[in-house]
Amino acid sequence: MSKLPSSIFNEVIGPVMTGPSSSHTAAPSRIGNLVRQLAGGKLSRVRVTFEASGSFSTTYRGQKSDQGLAAGLMGMVPQDPRLSNALELIKKAGVDLVFEIKEFEAEHPNVMLLDIMDEYGVSVLVKALSTGGGRIELNGINGCPVYMAGDYHELVILLSERVSLSLEQLCSRIELFLTRATVEVHGSTVSDNGEKNDEWRGVIVIHLRQELSSAQLEYVTGLCGNAGTREVAPVMPVLASATCKVPFTRAEKLLEWCAEHDNAPLWEAAAKYEAARGNVDEVEVLHMMEEIAQTMETAIATGLTGRFAMKGFLKPTAGELQHAVDQGKFIPTGMLDMATVMAVAVMELNSAMGCVVAAPTAGSCGVLPAAVFSALDELGVPQDSRIEFAAKALLSAGLIGVFISEQSTFATEVCGCQAECGSAASMAAAALVNMAGGSAQAACDAAALAMQNSLGLTCDPVAEQVEVPCIGRNVGAVSNAVSSANLAMHGFKGNLPLDDVICAMWEVGNALPETLRCTGKGGLCITPSGVRIKEEVDRIRFAS
Numbered sequence: 001m002s003k004l005p006s007s008i009f010n011e012v013i014g015p016v017m018t019g020p021s022s023s024h025t026a027a028p029s030r031i032g033n034l035v036r037q038l039a040g041g042k043l044s045r046v047r048v049t050f051e052a053s054g055s056f057s058t059t060y061r062g063q064k065s066d067q068g069l070a071a072g073l074m075g076m077v078p079q080d081p082r083l084s085n086a087l088e089l090i091k092k093a094g095v096d097l098v099f100e101i102k103e104f105e106a107e108h109p110n111v112m113l114l115d116i117m118d119e120y121g122v123s124v125l126v127k128a129l130s131t132g133g134g135r136i137e138l139n140g141i142n143g144c145p146v147y148m149a150g151d152y153h154e155l156v157i158l159l160s161e162r163v164s165l166s167l168e169q170l171c172s173r174i175e176l177f178l179t180r181a182t183v184e185v186h187g188s189t190v191s192d193n194g195e196k197n198d199e200w201r202g203v204i205v206i207h208l209r210q211e212l213s214s215a216q217l218e219y220v221t222g223l224c225g226n227a228g229t230r231e232v233a234p235v236m237p238v239l240a241s242a243t244c245k246v247p248f249t250r251a252e253k254l255l256e257w258c259a260e261h262d263n264a265p266l267w268e269a270a271a272k273y274e275a276a277r278g279n280v281d282e283v284e285v286l287h288m289m290e291e292i293a294q295t296m297e298t299a300i301a302t303g304l305t306g307r308f309a310m311k312g313f314l315k316p317t318a319g320e321l322q323h324a325v326d327q328g329k330f331i332p333t334g335m336l337d338m339a340t341v342m343a344v345a346v347m348e349l350n351s352a353m354g355c356v357v358a359a360p361t362a363g364s365c366g367v368l369p370a371a372v373f374s375a376l377d378e379l380g381v382p383q384d385s386r387i388e389f390a391a392k393a394l395l396s397a398g399l400i401g402v403f404i405s406e407q408s409t410f411a412t413e414v415c416g417c418q419a420e421c422g423s424a425a426s427m428a429a430a431a432l433v434n435m436a437g438g439s440a441q442a443a444c445d446a447a448a449l450a451m452q453n454s455l456g457l458t459c460d461p462v463a464e465q466v467e468v469p470c471i472g473r474n475v476g477a478v479s480n481a482v483s484s485a486n487l488a489m490h491g492f493k494g495n496l497p498l499d500d501v502i503c504a505m506w507e508v509g510n511a512l513p514e515t516l517r518c519t520g521k522g523g524l525c526i527t528p529s530g531v532r533i534k535e536e537v538d539r540i541r542f543a544s
Contacts, residue, residue, distance in 0.1 A: 005246045007238045008274045012360050012401030015134040016295050017078035019350035020466040022358035024063035027130035030150055030235040032072020035126050037232040039118040045096040049113040051106040055413040058520045062464025084353045109413040132411025133360045142201040143193035150235040152207040158228035159202035171204045174220055184209040186242035238278040246276045249406045251444045251498040258440040266440045267392035270399035289391040296369035299356050303345025308352040312465030313537055318345035335378040339478045343370035347471040360401050360410045363466050364424035366474035371428035371481050375435050396434035397427035400447045408506035412459040412518045415509020421477040422454030428481035438489045446488035448498040453480050455508050458516035460523025463534040
């Protein structure tokens, strides 16, 4: 099945999640949730293997991948507050969860293997991938190539012996039954592991837009004989659709579309895009984004209290920073005074495993809410209009993120921090232009300039914690966004087209050595002070 165009809610603004990392905490929880559903009964054992040279092997403890996986394996969603205790909870549930690091062939830094066994002794081996910003793929089951992204109701048939029909014939028979039962079928895949001996395995995956009734599932099970039949519920907020046709996936085409539609503002184009992508109406799109805006506002307020313990080596400071602003002790920078405080507040909450919105990642989750909500205050938006105003700004940012997702990545393990804080700055710049009444062209110009300013940014979090330099980089990204928005709206012509800059980011990111792409092997991580901090963090972690 070919990859669908990016969804603003699936790939860009979201997930709503427990910190600290979208690719290393939220994505593993989603992977765990899907894998859990492939078991025929209660899980009894799960063996997780990370590739030795990949990103997970050095960061899975510090960025809470182990806790995310444990949470998902127990059916928790990424924002579940119990995630921080998931390792203890899964142990109490009687599941033997083991992590190991080995060398195996992996096409991406964020690949993992999960060998699960249920209470009946039935094992399933899954190959899974975190692709950045909370997105996931399951691309192997029992050695058979598959593609599942968590955005369909999936009917999965696991075969361990050959049947009288071919896999294709069996799949066609199941699809015919489902179609006659008015179930919306959106394609399927069939594959086997190529073995000719007793180790042969086959898998059928049928993509559905709805859950099956118990009677329908029972009938399908009867068709499949001794095969294992599993129904896997989606974990993404927007369902996929094989029939979706979006109006554009590049900034160049967006600008042509806006010109043809009475110079439509960026947020309006974004709403139409997401409505087409998710097969929903534009009112529902705006409502979904309003809920996200409310979550962001709550995260700012919670972060400002400082009433939590961060999970790394820093302590909350946003409250002190706000006090300094209130006392007039900051060097005055206008809206950037409170934007600085808000960015720190959200990132500190993220480090404490509080509830934040990845935008586009958790490592950059302070940029967009800080830019948008500080601008709301500066622009004097009335209280009863704030959330709608913020939602439209976030939609504008989300569409810029779609263009980045389609032509590059949000995965810092692939392209460094320019893919996280650089992308967030680009998105925030466009949001600010939209809030100030600027055109779609100006928004794209601002986004391009902000990304230009971020090229080459490395990912080197000290002690694998999303604190240093992540919090400071979020603050810098907000400043970049504000400056870029002002330049783009008022005559500065020093930027290249957004699509060109996105492609340059991809090229630059791939040229970065792997030591500077979230592996803990370079940059700030290997300075004498960085090494000392990691040793202290590890000492405390293993002592507990």
